[in-house]
Amino acid sequence: MLLALVEKERSLFGFLYTFIITFTLGSVCWAVTGRSNIQLETRDGFIIIVLFWLLFSVISAMPLWLDDSYNVSLADAIFEGVSGITTTGATVFNDVSLLPKSILYYRAQLNFVGGLGVIVLAVAVLPLLGIGGMKLYQSEMPGPFKEERLTPRLADTAKSLWLTYLLLGGACTLAYKLAGMPFFDALCHGLSTVSLGGFSTRTESIGFYDSYAIELVAGAFSLLSAINFTLYFVAIARRSIKPFLKSAELRFFLLVASVVILIITLEVWRAGMYALPASFVHAFFLTSSMITDNGLSPGDYASWPVHTIVLLLSASFFGGCVGSTCGGIKALRFLVLFKQTRHEVHQLAHPRAVMSIRVGNSPINDRVLRSVWSFFFLYVVCTCFFIWMLNLQGYDLLTSFATVAACINNMGLGFGETAAGFGTLSDSAKYLMCAAMLLGRLEIYPVLILFSRTFWRS
Numbered sequence: 341m342l343l344a345l346v347e348k349e350r351s352l353f354g355f356l357y358t359f360i361i362t363f364t365l366g367s368v369c370w371a372v373t374g375r376s377n378i379q380l381e382t383r384d385g386f387i388i389i390v391l392f393w394l395l396f397s398v399i400s401a402m403p404l405w406l407d408d409s410y411n412v413s414l415a416d417a418i419f420e421g422v423s424g425i426t427t428t429g430a431t432v433f434n435d436v437s438l439l440p441k442s443i444l445y446y447r448a449q450l451n452f453v454g455g456l457g458v459i460v461l462a463v464a465v466l467p468l469l470g471i472g473g474m475k476l477y478q479s480e481m482p483g484p485f486k487e488e489r490l491t492p493r494l495a496d497t498a499k500s501l502w503l504t505y506l507l508l509g510g511a512c513t514l515a516y517k518l519a520g521m522p523f524f525d526a527l528c529h530g531l532s533t534v535s536l537g538g539f540s541t542r543t544e545s546i547g548f549y550d551s552y553a554i555e556l557v558a559g560a561f562s563l564l565s566a567i568n569f570t571l572y573f574v575a576i577a578r579r580s581i582k583p584f585l586k587s588a589e590l591r592f593f594l595l596v597a598s599v600v601i602l603i604i605t606l607e608v609w610r611a612g613m614y615a616l617p618a619s620f621v622h623a624f625f626l627t628s629s630m631i632t633d634n635g636l637s638p639g640d641y642a643s644w645p646v647h648t649i650v651l652l653l654s655a656s657f658f659g660g661c662v663g664s665t666c667g668g669i670k671a672l673r674f675l676v677l678f679k680q681t682r683h684e685v686h687q688l689a690h691p692r693a694v695m696s697i698r699v700g701n702s703p704i705n706d707r708v709l710r711s712v713w714s715f716f717f718l719y720v721v722c723t724c725f726f727i728w729m730l731n732l733q734g735y736d737l738l739t740s741f742a743t744v745a746a747c748i749n750n751m752g753l754g755f756g757e758t759a760a761g762f763g764t765l766s767d768s769a770k771y772l773m774c775a776a777m778l779l780g781r782l783e784i785y786p787v788l789i790l791f792s793r794t795f796w797r798s
Contacts, residue, residue: 344442351442354407362399383795389786393778396457397422400450404443415767422774423762424450426781427458427665429538429635429752432763432770436543441524444541448528451537455665456505458535458781504572509534512561519553529636533558534565536665538635538752547639552621558636559628563597566632566660588700589661592678593671600655601627607648631655633667635752642759646738649755653742656751657719667750667780669719676704676712718784723748726776733769747773748780 341359344352401421404412412420416432423430424447431447433439439447513530517523525541532539542548546558567590574583584590601620604627609619622638629636630652641649659668679697686695697704723744730740739756743765746754757764765773779787789795 341442343445344440347441349440349442350409351403351407351440351446354403354405355442355446357406358399358402361402386786386789386795389782390790393425393457393782396425396454397774397778400425403446413767415770416763419762419770419774420447421450422777423752424537424539425454425457426750426777427451427454427535427537427633427667428747428750428777428781429532430746430754430758430762430773430777431539431752432761432765434543434761434763436540444528445524447539448531448537448541451535451539452509452531455535455537456502458665460501500573501569504569504576505534508561508565508572512557512565515557515561516554519557520551521549521554529558533561533634533636534665536562536565536632536634536660536667536750538629540636544639545637546625547637547641552618555621555625555638558634559625562628562632562634562636563594563660565634566593566664566666568661568663570663586700587661589672589675592675593661596658596671596674597628597631600631600651604648604652607645611645611648613644627652627655630751630753631658632660632664633749633751635746637753641753642755649742650738653745653755656745656749657723659749667748669716672699673712673716675699676709677716679704680709715784718788719748722776722779722784726772729772730769733766735769743769743773744776747776750777750780 341352341355344350344355397418398421401414401417404410404420405414405417412432419430419432422428429451436444509530512534513526516526516529516533521529528539528541529546531537538545540546540548546555567584568587571583571587571590575581601624605616605620605623608614608623609616613619614622625636626638626641628634633656657668658674659670660666662670662672676697676699679699683695683697687693697709726744726748727737727740730743731737735743736756739754739758742753742755743758743762746752746758746762754762762770762773
């Protein structure tokens, strides 16, 4: 609102109406329920999480829908709002550069606030519910940080994570400015990069600047933002980098990212698109962006060889570390699946041997293994379902796969018909992809459990 007022933009009214409506309704709800002494149970957490993200998505869409100067349909507004708050970064606007500054900043701020929500959800809330293997991140934490929260109270946990997140965002903004971006662009890209949200102030995204330095900054901070934020907290508190060095998940994540970067570099160079140094810079940036589900891109990525884009779209399912702002299945789960697969091979070779599965120094029990495998199965099933639904609506298989990968992994870069943006999708496809974005962000279980009859029995 302040930026719209300074820039004298009509978008001020969309923000003002949204504020009045939500503040009034929120105040009424608080007045009615504020004095209640009801104690929330663990099962209430599932309802709270789903309602929070659904409500936040609707509120995020309101400024765009209520402002008649853009002629944005309800489906487009909902898609853009859900995309922003889930840090997906997929956009329905054909030319982002024409949007007012207040809207450009608002989109970046949606990414940033949504990113913080993701971290608190992943680190402080989901482990308490014991779902999807999210409690695994504790095995990576040294000493007293193996407890259920970083600090005794959830509010203190959120504050600690917020401070770490804010410091990384400030560092990213400064790095973009030093690399040659104007301050406003640096701020917006800094907010969207550390949140791995991917909203840009330019239609061509990072490709607009045609700068190796800016691409290197974007790639580096994409990887930094995909690291478990509890590691940053512990490292700062102890003034030591040992938490990073001891993290088995982080080592596995960086190994996989390095291998994919190397493959893409060689393939782009072999295709004759760039010289070898330029191939490395572009491959490092786009691979870092897509494997961490950031979604910032060079302007010409759609012209890259199809097999490299398919590999990167597949890599977006890998994601970053648990406890970061990334989407996807997460590196720690893949590490557990890899360890168990290797364990099964060894067990077949030595049937009488007694072996355990360990991540770092921590053994993985059967409950966690079942949780990880069931999450992986559900993620694959949901992905196939959304691909089939898009294909049923007339979209070709490559477009369907790329669009679903962009949305369920909260990555934001499409291919085929959605390479230039998601505005070409039908309204029904947009609502379907909104469901995919929310399902991917909430890690499936909190939504799925609400459809269980057992959950609703008293």
